[in-house]
Amino acid sequence: MLKAIKYIGAMSKGKTRPQLFECDDGNQYVVKFMSNPISPNADKHLVHEIIANRLAQLLGLPAAKGQIIYFSKEIIENTPEINEFQVKPGPHFGTIFYKNKTRPTKKERIKKCSNLQEMAGVMVFDHWVHNRDRSNNLWNLIIDEGEHENKLYMIDHAGCFYSTRRSRKKLRSGADSIRIHWGKNYDQFRPFLTDKLPFMKYVKKIEQLADSEIREIVFSTPTEWEPDPNELEGIYEYLTTRKSFIREITEKLMEDKLKIRSSTFLKNFLKDLFP
Numbered sequence: 001m002l003k004a005i006k007y008i009g010a011m012s013k014g015k016t017r018p019q020l021f022e023c024d025d026g027n028q029y030v031v032k033f034m035s036n037p038i039s040p041n042a043d044k045h046l047v048h049e050i051i052a053n054r055l056a057q058l059l060g061l062p063a064a065k066g067q068i069i070y071f072s073k074e075i076i077e078n079t080p081e082i083n084e085f086q087v088k089p090g091p092h093f094g095t096i097f098y099k100n101k102t103r104p105t106k107k108e109r110i111k112k113c114s115n116l117q118e119m120a121g122v123m124v125f126d127h128w129v130h131n132r133d134r135s136n137n138l139w140n141l142i143i144d145e146g147e148h149e150n151k152l153y154m155i156d157h158a159g160c161f162y163s164t165r166r167s168r169k170k171l172r173s174g175a176d177s178i179r180i181h182w183g184k185n186y187d188q189f190r191p192f193l194t195d196k197l198p199f200m201k202y203v204k205k206i207e208q209l210a211d212s213e214i215r216e217i218v219f220s221t222p223t224e225w226e227p228d229p230n231e232l233e234g235i236y237e238y239l240t241t242r243k244s245f246i247r248e249i250t251e252k253l254m255e256d257k258l259k260i261r262s263s264t265f266l267k268n269f270l271k272d273l274f275p
């Protein structure tokens with residue numbers, strides 16, 4: 001397991017007050033701590049972070065790579081800057097740090113992203129895992145600015161699975177919901193997402209995920225963050241149930257928000273034309 005070895009500093013944004021650390025692989029990570037007084041629902045949030053991050057990686061989506069990061073007693077004691085978090089030795093969560101990150105604003109900056117079409121997959125994914133904290137939040141998607149090209153990265157999956165309201169019961173009652181999330185962040189990408197193919201590429205990828213792959217990811221969550229297997233069972237059921245709705249949700253998203261003709265729309269249109 002990756003280990004934190006050196007404190008770098010605090011991130012300037014974020015309600016949970018993430019902290020930057022260097023780890024023993026030589027990279028810097030933006031770290032969120034498990035149970036701490038600054039972020040009362042941290043454990044629940046870390047469960048969502050690790051599961052969503054691993055699912056996104058499996059689907060080939062541009063999530064800033066997430067890792068479980070081990071904090072020893074020594075690093076905690078040697079870092080007075082984090083005293084207020086009352087950090088306990090054990091596993092915490094971090095994503096690889098992009099130091100040239102900016103917000104996903106300005107047409108030119110967005111256009112320069114070499115993985116711009118992957119944003120279609122980000123939207124599909126957010127609907128699958130019920131992440132309502134990106135569509136309208138310009139801080140939960142970053143653009144890593146480069147000299148020749150930029151790249152989009154997904155961060156912050158704390159809000160997935162109904163965020164702090166997550167329970168097996170809540171997930172069961174919401175699993176068949178096809179409500180669309182939209183907001184000013186997604187809206188920035190509307191001019192660039194005019195084709196249904198990139199959306200359908202991710203719909204197919206989700207549909208083709210084996211239940212066993214999903215189960216393995218969900219149940220590899222550290223028990224320090226979620227000791228109740230019943231809760232993990234709820235997340236697993238939610239994801240597998242929603243797999244069967246993801247096509248319908250995406251068609252609604254494309255029709256209602258992006259005005260892209262879905263196959264159903266086209267089929268009906270052709271039927272009207274050539275009865």
Ligand SMILES: Nc1ncnc2c1ncn2[C@@H]1O[C@H](COP(=O)(O)OP(=O)(O)O)[C@@H](O)[C@H]1O
Binds near residue numbers: 030095140
């Ligand atoms: N991997 C990363 N690389 C660069 N900046 C990051 C990264 N992760 C988070 N940040 C920055 O830190 C802020 C807070 O992180 P976030 O995960 O959104 O925490 P919170 O749950 O508190 O909103 C982000 O808005 C972003 O500016």
Ligand SMILES: [Mg+2]
Binds near residue numbers: 014015139140156
């Ligand atoms: Mg955030």
